[in-house]
Structures are given as C-alpha cells and as structure tokens.
Amino acid sequence: MEITFLGTSSGVPTRARNVSSVALRLPQKAEVWLFDCGEGTQHQLLRSEIKSSQIRRIFVTHMHGDHIFGLMGAIASSGLAGNAQKIDVYGPAGLAEYLQACAKYSYMRLGSRLRVHTVQPGLVYEEAEFSVHCQLLKHRVPAYGYRVIEKDRPGRFDIEKAQALNIPPGPIYGKLKQGATVTLENGRIINGKELCGEPEIGRKVVYCTDTVFCDAAVDLAHDADVLIHEATFAHQDAEMAFERLHSTSTMAAQVALLAGVKQLIMTHFSPRYAPGNNLQLSDLKQEARAIFPNTKLAYDFFAYQVPRRR
Amino acid sequence: MEITFLGTSSGVPTRARNVSSVALRLPQKAEVWLFDCGEGTQHQLLRSEIKSSQIRRIFVTHMHGDHIFGLMGAIASSGLAGNAQKIDVYGPAGLAEYLQACAKYSYMRLGSRLRVHTVQPGLVYEEAEFSVHCQLLKHRVPAYGYRVIEKDRPGRFDIEKAQALNIPPGPIYGKLKQGATVTLENGRIINGKELCGEPEIGRKVVYCTDTVFCDAAVDLAHDADVLIHEATFAHQDAEMAFERLHSTSTMAAQVALLAGVKQLIMTHFSPRYAPGNNLQLSDLKQEARAIFPNTKLAYDFFAYQVPRRR
Numbered sequence: 001m002e003i004t005f006l007g008t009s010s011g012v013p014t015r016a017r018n019v020s021s022v023a024l025r026l027p028q029k030a031e032v033w034l035f036d037c038g039e040g041t042q043h044q045l046l047r048s049e050i051k052s053s054q055i056r057r058i059f060v061t062h063m064h065g066d067h068i069f070g071l072m073g074a075i076a077s078s079g080l081a082g083n084a085q086k087i088d089v090y091g092p093a094g095l096a097e098y099l100q101a102c103a104k105y106s107y108m109r110l111g112s113r114l115r116v117h118t119v120q121p122g123l124v125y126e127e128a129e130f131s132v133h134c135q136l137l138k139h140r141v142p143a144y145g146y147r148v149i150e151k152d153r154p155g156r157f158d159i160e161k162a163q164a165l166n167i168p169p170g171p172i173y174g175k176l177k178q179g180a181t182v183t184l185e186n187g188r189i190i191n192g193k194e195l196c197g198e199p200e201i202g203r204k205v206v207y208c209t210d211t212v213f214c215d216a217a218v219d220l221a222h223d224a225d226v227l228i229h230e231a232t233f234a235h236q237d238a239e240m241a242f243e244r245l246h247s248t249s250t251m252a253a254q255v256a257l258l259a260g261v262k263q264l265i266m267t268h269f270s271p272r273y274a275p276g277n278n279l280q281l282s283d284l285k286q287e288a289r290a291i292f293p294n295t296k297l298a299y300d301f302f303a304y305q306v307p308r309r310r
Numbered sequence: 311m312e313i314t315f316l317g318t319s320s321g322v323p324t325r326a327r328n329v330s331s332v333a334l335r336l337p338q339k340a341e342v343w344l345f346d347c348g349e350g351t352q353h354q355l356l357r358s359e360i361k362s363s364q365i366r367r368i369f370v371t372h373m374h375g376d377h378i379f380g381l382m383g384a385i386a387s388s389g390l391a392g393n394a395q396k397i398d399v400y401g402p403a404g405l406a407e408y409l410q411a412c413a414k415y416s417y418m419r420l421g422s423r424l425r426v427h428t429v430q431p432g433l434v435y436e437e438a439e440f441s442v443h444c445q446l447l448k449h450r451v452p453a454y455g456y457r458v459i460e461k462d463r464p465g466r467f468d469i470e471k472a473q474a475l476n477i478p479p480g481p482i483y484g485k486l487k488q489g490a491t492v493t494l495e496n497g498r499i500i501n502g503k504e505l506c507g508e509p510e511i512g513r514k515v516v517y518c519t520d521t522v523f524c525d526a527a528v529d530l531a532h533d534a535d536v537l538i539h540e541a542t543f544a545h546q547d548a549e550m551a552f553e554r555l556h557s558t559s560t561m562a563a564q565v566a567l568l569a570g571v572k573q574l575i576m577t578h579f580s581p582r583y584a585p586g587n588n589l590q591l592s593d594l595k596q597e598a599r600a601i602f603p604n605t606k607l608a609y610d611f612f613a614y615q616v617p618r619r620r
C-alpha cells in the first residue's frame with residue numbers, strides 16, 4: 001500500500017502545492033484509488049509514477065471546487081490512455097448531477113465507463129481484500145472522511161505438516177487454511193490454526209478532510225496505521241478554523257492521539273504559511289508533534305509506504 | 311499588446327504543454343483578456359507574469375473540456391487575489407448553464423461579479439479603444455473564432471501650430487483633434503488633418519480554434535497583424551483533420567495566406583508530435599512555412615509583442 005500526495009494546498013494552488021488529491025496504490029494490483037481530485041490532478045499524475053489509466057476508483061470527500069474541479073479532466077484522460085477501464089466514483093449527494101452537467105455541456109459521453117455512487121455513513125465499498133467506510137465530518141457542506149481497511153489474511157498454511165498428520169486431500173484443506181477446526185472421518189479433530197503461520201494483519205488508512213475537530217474523525221481513525229488529516233491552520237489561527245470549519249495542526253494531532261493511530265500525516269495547508277511568512281509549516285509540525293510526536297507534513301509527490309504490522 | 315500562450319496542446323495536457331488558453335494584455339491597461347481556459351490555466355498563470363486578479367474578460371471558443379475546464383478555478387482564484395474586479399465571459403450557448411451548474415454543485419456564489427454573454431456571429435464587445443467580433447468556424451460543435459480590433463487613433467495634435475493660426479480656444483480644438491474641417495467665425499476654413507500627425511493604425515489579433523480550414527476563418531483573419539490558428543495535425547494526417555474537424559499545419563498557413571495576415575502563430579498541437587516521435591512540430595512548421603513563411607510555433611509561456619504598424 002503506497003500513498004502519494006498529489007496536492008497538499010487548501011483552496012487554491014500555489015507554485016509548490018496543488019489543490020487536494022491523494023492516490024492510494026493497492027498491493028498486488030495495477031489499480032489506483034484517488035481521494036479527491038482538485039483541478040490539475042491529471043497534470044500532477046503526468047509528473048508522478050502513476051498513470052491516469054490506472055485510476056479505478058475515486059472517493060470524493062465534499063463538493064468544494066478545490067476537491068472536485070479536476071474530476072472531469074482526470075476521467076477524460078484516464079479513458080484516452082491505454083485500454084479504458086471502468087471508473088467508480090463515490091461521494092456526497094450532488095456529485096452525480098455535477099458530473100452529468102459537466103458532461104452534457106462539454107459534449108462528453110461518460111457512458112457505461114463511469115458509475116457514480118452517492119455515499120451514506122457506513123460501508124461504501126467491499127471486495128475480497130479491502131473495504132471502505134465513511135463518516136460524516138464537520139464542515140460547511142457535507143464532507144465525508146474515508147477509512148480503507150485491508151482485510152486480515154490467514155498465515156501461510158503448512159502443507160507438509162498437514163500431510164504428516166495423514167489428512168486426506170480434498171476440500172478439507174480449504175477449511176484448514178482459513179483456520180477452521182474440522183473433524184476427520186476417523187473422528188480426529190484438527191485445529192487449522194495450528195497448521196497456519198501468524199495471520200497477516202491488514203492495514204487501515206484514514207483520510208479526513210475538510211473538517212474542524214470532530215468525534216466522527218476520532219471514531220473513523222480508530223487504530224489506523226495512517227491518518228491523513230487536514231491542518232489548514234496553525235494553532236494561533238484557531239478562530240479562523242472554527243469559523244470556516246477547518247482544522248488546526250493541534251486539532252489534527254488530537255484526533256491522531258485520541259484515535260491511537262500509528263502515523264499522522266497532515267495536509268491541506270493554507271497558502272498563508274508558505275516560506276517567507278511569519279508562521280510557516282515547520283511551526284504547524286512542531287505544534288502537532290507536541291501532542292502527537294509521530295506526525296509528518298505532506299508535500300506534493302510525497303510517497304509513503306504503509307508498513308505492515310508484525 | 312502582448313500575447314502570452316498559457317496552453318498549446320490539444321485535448322490533453324502533456325508534461326511540456328497545457329491545454330488551451332491564451333492571454334492578451336492590453337496597452338495602457340492593467341487588464342488581461344483570456345481566450346479559452348482549459349484545466350490548469352490558473353496554475354499556468356502562477357508560473358507567468360500575469361496575475362489571475364488582472365483577468366477582466368474571458369472569450370470561450372467552444373464547449374469542449376480542454377477549452378473550459380479551467381474556467382471555474384480561474385474565476386474563483388481571480389476573486390481571491392486582491393480586490394475582485396468583475397469578469398465578463400463570452401461564449402457559445404450552454405456556457406452560462408455550465409457555469410451555473412458548476413457553481414451550484416460546488417456551493418460557489420458567482421453573484422454579480424460574473425456576467426456571461428452568449429455570442430452570435432458579429433460584434434461581441436465594444437469600448438472606446440477596442441472592439442471584438444466573432445465568426446462561426448467549422449468544428450464538431452459550435453466553435454467561434456474571435457477578432458480583436460484596436461481602434462485607429464488620430465495623430466498627435468500640433469497645438470502650437472493651431473495657436474500660431476490664431477484659432478480661438480474652445481470646443482473647436484476637440485473637432486480639429488479628430489481631424490475634422492471647421493469654419494471659424496471670421497470665415498476662415500481650417501482642415502484639422504493638417505494640424506495632426508500621422509494617425510496611429512490599430513492592431514488586429516485573430517484567434518481561430520478549433521476548426522478545419524474554412525472561409526469564415528479567412529474572413530475573420532483579413533489583414534490581421536497576428537493570426538493565432540490551430541494546427542492539431544501534420545499535413546500527412548489530413549484525413550484525421552477532416553474527420554475530427556481540426557486543421558493541419560498547411561490549412562493554418564492557407565488561411566494566413568488568403569487573409570493576408572502579417573504573422574501566423576500555430577498552436578493546439580496533438581501530443582502525437584512530441585519530441586521523439588516520427589513526425590515532430592518542426593515538420594509542421596516547415597510544412598506551414600512552405601506556404602506562409604511568416605509562421606511561428608507557439609509554446610507554453612511564449613510571449614509575443616504585437617508590433618505597431620507605421
């Protein structure tokens with residue numbers, strides 16, 4: 001699982017940071033999921049290792065322009081490069097109508113390549129190896145945080161040990177590999193777990209933006225391996241954060257602390273903290289680390305490999 | 311009058327070229343007019359000498375995504391930087407509805423800052439020093455070419471010569487400055503032209519995209535100082551040009567030749583001619599120059615000062 005930040009500025013792009021988008025590359029898949037897709041996301045992909053044709057799913061947090069104005073371009077380009085795969089887009093009410101209106105007025109046929117799903121708090125998507133859940137955060141418009149769960153995998157099955165126990169071949173092996181307990185025809189009871197190595201614990205990546213501090217973010221981020229949380233403002237600008245329903249660095253750190261996450265990565269920084277200004281992003285980092293030491297600042301094209309738990 | 315190319319690729323951005331937008335800076339004004347506004351135009355402005363807050367008018371040729379998907383972002387950013395001036399946007403039917411839909415679903419209030427004008431062939435806009443006309447070109451969807459006319463200015467008025475002629479002060483000077491002939495109270499006839507220097511001939515800039523070769527482009531470009539014309543394809547790919555209603559390099563050159571323009575600048579190049587490919591943009595330039603020698607290739611951030619006629 002590799003996270004690549006494609007845009008880490010809030011509201012408007014700067015010369016160094018584009019508006020919001022995060023790419024998640026899934027293990028053993030040539031598939032990429034995007035979280036938000038601000039204007040210029042396809043341009044950022046051109047400058048990264050990720051091809052727009054690899055985009056398979058896009059999760060949209062909310063309908064502010066800096067999170068959605070790159071959707072049409074990215075969808076169009078993903079269909080031009082290589083053999084066009086389907087794209088599923090998930091997001092709040094209004095997303096489907098927005099995409100339909102853009103397609104209509106720009107004479108673009110989205111056709112059957114694109115499916116748009118309006119999300120509700122709870123399960124958003126599930127497949128054999130992953131599931132995605134969302135929660136409503138606290139912003140000026142409905143905004144959802146997303147939690148991607150990599151499912152646990154049973155440990156390696158010790159086939160030689162099973163054969164040594166004279167377990168007859170057949171579907172029984174499938175059950176034992178899942179760690180189930182089975183009774184052989186001769187009455188012997190075998191615990192599959194004893195034939196399996198340590199199970200591989202799945203990883204959890206949580207993406208919370210845009211939001212002021214809220215309990216829903218803490219819930220969503222519980223025990224996550226990585227929490228990506230917005231930190232639009234520095235602590236001393238908390239008044240603006242409460243007014244505009246964005247987070248300060250210290251709010252992001254408090255969510256990380258209360259949720260017991262392994263790693264916090266802050267993003268969605270106001271351009272007011274660009275180099276040369278009075279307060280800078282290094283200040284936001286210090287403020288957060290005073291509360292939650294395991295904090296990183298995202299920057300455009302920063303790639304983070306989510307480590308496996310052992 | 312300075313033209314700055316902000317995007318010179320067709321359809322999709324490449325690492326070197328963004329999708330369509332051209333900025334026109336007007337003399338003696340801090341005002342910039344844009345022609346088309348593909349995704350990432352506001353990002354290109356960040357890398358240019360032009361501030362998005364200077365945008366006063368945007369002329370849209372047609373509703374394909376590579377010409378309009380940057381409108382919302384550019385409009386939003388132009389209103390954030392500095393004191394927000396009004397923006398007038400001109401373009402085909404559907405443009406107003408597109409902008410309204412984008413604003414609605416992204417919770418953006420366009421308010422009274424933005425006025426959208428649906429154009430018809432003919433006069434689009436007029437003020438004291440400039441006028442803008444458009445013509446319907448030949449593309450898959452309604453596409454307009456634009457002609458910007460700088461009005462001629464009367465030559466410098468020789469006030470000392472007028473005083474030497476004992477012309478009494480008063481409104482009569484205003485008429486003479488315009489080159490009119492007036493009769494004084496004492497019956498003397500004075501030709502204002504004899505008191506004025508050479509008039510300053512206004513410049514004409516014409517923008518034709520997207521289109522296959524058409525007579526309307528030749529009409530629109532008549533006697534222009536600069537013709538910016540699309541050249542999506544090389545001459546040997548003319549079949550694709552006719553199919554998709556785009557131009558080849560040779561079509562652009564023929565328009566320039568028939569219209570008797572001073573300078574042709576080609577833009578909107580297919581990414582298929584990027585460096586390393588079989589045919590390259592230097593081939594398109596040669597093809598065009600064989601027909602119209604005064605041809606340049608646009609590139610991103612190319613700035614061209616339109617010379618004054620003497």
Ligand SMILES: [Zn+2]
Pocket residue numbers: 010011020064066067210268
């Ligand atoms: Zn935002």
Ligand SMILES: [Zn+2]
Pocket residue numbers: 320321330374376377520578
């Ligand atoms: Zn085009």
